[in-house]
Amino acid sequence: MSIIIAHNPVFQAGGWILTVLISFIGIRMLFYWASFTLHPGRYRARKPVSTDELRRMMVPFVKVQITTKGSPGSSEVILRSLRQLQELATEDPDFYAEFLSAEVVTENREQADFIRDAFADSHIKLDCVATPRMYRTLKGTELKAKQMHYLVELRRSGWNMKPGKTFIVHWDEDTLMMPDEFRKMVAHLATTDKSILTGPIYYPLEYGVASRLARATEASRPITCFECRRVMETGEILHIHGSNLVVEEELENRIGWDIGNLNGVPFVAEDYMFGMDAFIREGSDVFGWHGCVALEQPPFSFPSVDRQRYRWVFGVLQGMSADTHLADFAKLSWRLRMKIIWGTRYRIATYALGTIVGALSLLYIPLALIVSFPDVIHGRPTGIPWELTAWFALIGIMWLGSSVVGAWTNTLHAGYTSLKRLGEIAIAVCIAPVAGMMENMAALKAVAHWVRGKREVVWHTTPSTKAADDMVNGKVQHTPVPLSQSVSEALAPWRRKLENMHWLPAAAALTTAAAIVSVYIGYPFIVAAQSFTHGLSVPLFAAAIGILLPLAIIVFVITWTAQSSTVPYVPRHTRNGMDELEAMLNANRLTPVLDEDNTDVMLPIGYYERDRS
Secondary structure, three states: HHHHOOHHHHHHHHHHHHHHHHHHHHHHHHHHHHHHHHHHHOOOOOOOOOOHHHHHHOOOOEEEEEEEOOOOOOOHHHHHHHHHHHHHHOOOOOHHHHEEEEEEEEHHHHHHHHHHHHHHOOOOEEEEEEEEOOOOOOOOHHHHHHHHHHHHHEEEOOOOOOOOEEEEEEEEEOOEEEHHHHHHHHHHHHHHOOOOOOOEEEOOOOOOOOOHHHHHHHHHHHHHHHHHHHHHHHOOOOOOOOEEEEEEEHHHHHOOOOOOOOOOEOOOOOOHHHHHHHHHHHHHEEEEEEOOOOOOOOOOOOOHHHHHHHHHHHHHHHHHHHHOOHHHHOOOHHHHHHHHHHHHHHHHHHOOOOOOHHHHHHHHHHHHHHHHHHHOOOEEEEEHHHHHHHHHHHHHHHHHHHHHHHHHHOOOOOOOOHHHHHHHHHHHHHHHHHHHHHHHHHHHHHHHHHHHHOOOOOOOOOOOOHHHHHHHHHOOOOOOOOHHHHHHOOOOOHHHHHHHHHOHHHHHHHHHHHHHHHHHEEEEHHHHHHHOOOHHHHHHHHHHHHHHHHHHHHOOOOOOHHHHOOOOOOOOOOOHHHHHHHHHHHHHHHHEEEHHHHOOEEEEEEEHHOOOO
């Protein structure tokens, strides 16, 4: 049978097509891993900064701006984000009140009033602004950019003006930054000569509530942040984060967020549009990297993942179509224009092709194993050039390695035990072959729609709670309830009891992950090694792979649902919440900390002293 398959022209042609496509994507991975391996120290700011050190610096004014549509579920996570700023300010209320403030801009007036009241006694100044329903920009900008430009116009008129250098820290509604990271960012802003900066984003918040597939798709994101670091430091803007984005106020007021629309269709990637406008008008020297980590949530379900990724790719296609036809863009050097245009197209193409490559791989790899396995077992050369199989092994290392790096960073602050973290990393590797293929479907769909001439797009905000996600996906009905009766502050992971995983599903996940690694990395390496080595070690190891893979899959399937199921949504507590908090005290041995207002400040005994870096 293996001989018949090997000489089949369709099988041979498919192999070469798959080789070209995998290599096309593999070259892009090389850029990510070059940034990861060659400059790891520049990625994340690691030197601690204390409040005492900040007092000795000429710190700038810092305004944290949270922009939200005001959708159901957004209030819970905004309260959580502001709570972290409040905790930072308690270290020295008078000092932080001098330069730190927060601004929330929303389309929901009830939400603005609710959040303002919730932090009425805050140590930092908080402004909650509702965008007027009749507000329009000069260029007809819509969606999130319209709200952001509304604040720009207020600032231009003197609203909330500060007497000195001021930075705007842009967060999404679910973004938060721990006090130690925020102090490092303020210290960086005190000395930087850059005007637009970003930093890493990890996704540990509500991590266990998201579906396994959604968690696995998020595992591919942190490794791309290493490339974002290079992009921001060189100022060649192929991509820019809309969150954990810091912009000097004077520059933001000068550029604004009035990005207009594309033939009447709103732009859905306002961050890309702003970055390109700044690059064209201000040049590359204004961009930089502050290296301070912000924490966010993964989407809770795959439909939310699909809508989010579709919006990203379609938004960049919109921006490319508009910006590359501007007169100011034409003034750039030909080399720089080509680098931006084809660099962006290459990134989109590799993203979209991931679905095709993933589907072909799932079909082709089993056949390739059938063809080559007899030769490998008997220690004979397979006839495949060793350079090619070694290249496949390297791509496998980079691909599965990105899932390991991503899952490791995403679970770093998720409130997991070491065993739970290890199990989650293994699960991300197990699901990677399917997760990558499915995630890239959104990019492929966006490109296909664009090529066919479709320009309409609907802006779907990613739900910020599991309950809101269930409502958006039609699982539950939305019942309007006043925010004061329905909203409870979302918990930060370190406010909860550490989550553990039973050893059996952890072992099953690790075994299956090892089998996946053996197929995608070990087997190509063995085939390459056959050209140089002969003996029993290689064929015995290959035979072990053939036994291990089906065994691991059977064990993992048995324990998958029973031991590692997705956590269902459970309302955490009412606003005063005392009954449920007392139950948590008795059940989980939690100790109250800073509980003057009965908000969620429950910590496992001894956990606050743990090293969370």
